[in-house]
Amino acid sequence: MSFITTIATANPPHLFRQQDIAAFMLSSMQLNEQDSRKLNVLFKASGIETRYSMLEDYGKSGDFTFFSNLDSFEPFPSTKKRNEAYQQYAPLLSTAAASKALQQSGIEAKQITHLITVSCTGSYAPGLDIDLVESLQLPLSVQRTNIHFMGCYAAFNAIKVADAFCKMNSSVKVLIVCTELCTLHFQKQNTEDNLLANALFADGSAALIVEASSSKKSLQLTGAYSELAPQGSKEMAWAIGDWGFEMKLSSYVPDVIRSGIKSLTNRLLSVLDLSQGNISHYAIHPGGKKILETIEQELGLSKEQNKWAYHVLKNYGNMSSPTVLFVLKEIFDRLGEENDKENLISFAFGPGLTLESMLFQYHHG
Template sequence: MGKAHGFTGSALNRLQALYRATGIRQRYSVISDYQQADSRKWNFYPNSEQLEPFPTTSHRADLYRKNAARLSVRATQEALQQTHLVASDFTHLITVSCTGMYAPGLDIDLVHELGLNTSIQRSCINFMGCYAAFTAIKLGDQICKANENAKVLIVATELCTIHFQKSGDDDNLLANAIFGDGSAALVMSSQRADSLQPTVLSPEAFLNDIYPEGADEMAWGIGNFGFEMKLSAYVPTLIEKGIGHLVTRLLASTSNQRIDHYALHPGGKKILEVIEKALGIEKHADWAGRKVLAEYGNMSSPTILFVLKMLWESLDSNHKDHRVLALAFGPGLTMESMLLRLV
């Protein structure tokens, strides 16, 4: 990354300090390492001074199209292994992504590659950022409550690393240090028998709000050389100011205000720290978010699903009726909250 930015001396030292401070040990990318890539196979960011010619948005969109469906299919196949369902059982498909778009899109590619019914009802949630999986779950919950025979497949896939920006301003340095690629799939049904698992998570309550004073602190736009991230260091402060009130309002909407487990979107190490402080919880209560951050970084929309899966796999029937508080954040500044119950 130092070479990619053209950093040497004190600038390189500061970059190394930033990476050490993230709490991230590794991340994943559809692109091979810039310096180790076989240029005959991987020639995305040229192994040249200043990475010139720098890939255009069109070039990056092609890479997204080639890889997004492949990862989405793999995630879906792994999710299906935990159910009694086959691809043709699904009545609804919801795709989530903010790092690429094309038409016919990812949803139609998945219909063909997974063997879904061509008449499946499709919805696409695009460009909402890190909290978008909450929007998808809320939509899936509404569908299942309206139709007891509904089988909903949600797929969230992001290729954040294809939008690397080489300029050395603070926003780009921070984004390049924390974001990675990932895909997650989720099955929703009102029929408990559809799952092979002894326990499942049931949505109980949702609440979101917008804090407009943070609108300029987190943004995601389309530039000539990829999508460009605006990510201010002030974001954790804004989240800390609003998250306690949001959670209080969420709990007030339910008859049971107990929280047993936490699934926090690891937007960054500082964000996790301020949420823990605002909610009065210790680091170990947020172990799943911290572990996902360390092992995967911030993958935008799939990240909270990684956290929920890791937490869910640690629970069993002895935790019946335990409640999970999930939180995520994104452009707006949008804050999302959700309560789930283990059944």
């Protein structure tokens, strides 16, 4: 068995209103009147009010520190420059989230036996895992696992790996850190994919403590199920380009999710001889407002049942892999003794097109 006993989050120091980011995008992408209207419509319809970034430039109209100050924005930051920024900033944000998790859990750094890092927005070696060993003063013998380039659903794979470690040894204590700096990879070319990505993505980090047993407040992992929807493989993708990482994010993604979300839910629940009526809480990755609305329609959910996904989308945007953990934290923090033994189901989606689901049971301790 495995239990999530702590969920902590962290964001960069720079918080921007969605309309301020829109103004930056309009200037940098050099859009004509028609495309400017399209961008403004996308931003207003996104369901996002604020987003965080490690870069201060998104709230400025000039005197940039990361992007070029020429009207053309040339030379545009290379992939090398963006990855160097990732190497500078990702350890800081990851350490902030992980330090909160350790403090809240009451577990000392020396007690951590396994470290799992998750990211798809940068890479280097020696990597983020080793930086965390040093900054958190984890044991030099800590077992390290890195999960890279899996996108928005990657946190689920980290939890599965932690669950496997817990089943191997009842004394393990696993620290999971999911960190993404999506805003490093802003693309100024005027394409539908870029317009959509530029309206959604943000930076953030989430850290979990997973233990093999628990007598305190926790979420027990009771089931997991994933499926591929190959017909959506071209609708969501993530590639390394010369000028940063390039996101392929089609407006058809909600339609692909619509075709698979109900069967995904039923197959996960059937393994445990449960039905949707046994589910009390939903933690859905807010990949976008339309995705949330599509899932509600297919599963017969109300906006009230899905309110914490909207809350995270509104205040943080889509931060890729940590985002669903932000939603999970909002729910977990509010569960009390009256919710003991209630079931929570969670979903996340990513390249492939991958549909991931997990089932948890809440224990008040």
